[in-house]
Amino acid sequence: MADKVKVTLVRSTIGAVPKHVRTAKAMGLTKMHKTVELPNNAATWGQIKQIQYMVKVEEA
Secondary structure, three states: OOOEEEEEEOOOOOOOOHHHHHHHHHOOOOOOOOEEEEEOOHHHHHHHHHOOOOEEEEEO
C-alpha cells in the first residue's frame, strides 16, 4: 500500500452541501481538476469517503 494517495476534484463544489465544500477546501481542492497528494491514513480516507462523489482517488 502506498504512503500517499492522489486526490483529484472532478466535480464542481457549486451546489454541494456546505460541509462538503469545506471538506474539499480543507483537503486543498480549490478548483476543478486540481490534484493533491495526501497521506494515506484513516483521517484522509474519512474525508475522501465524505466527498467521494466529487473526487477521483489514485495511489501515488
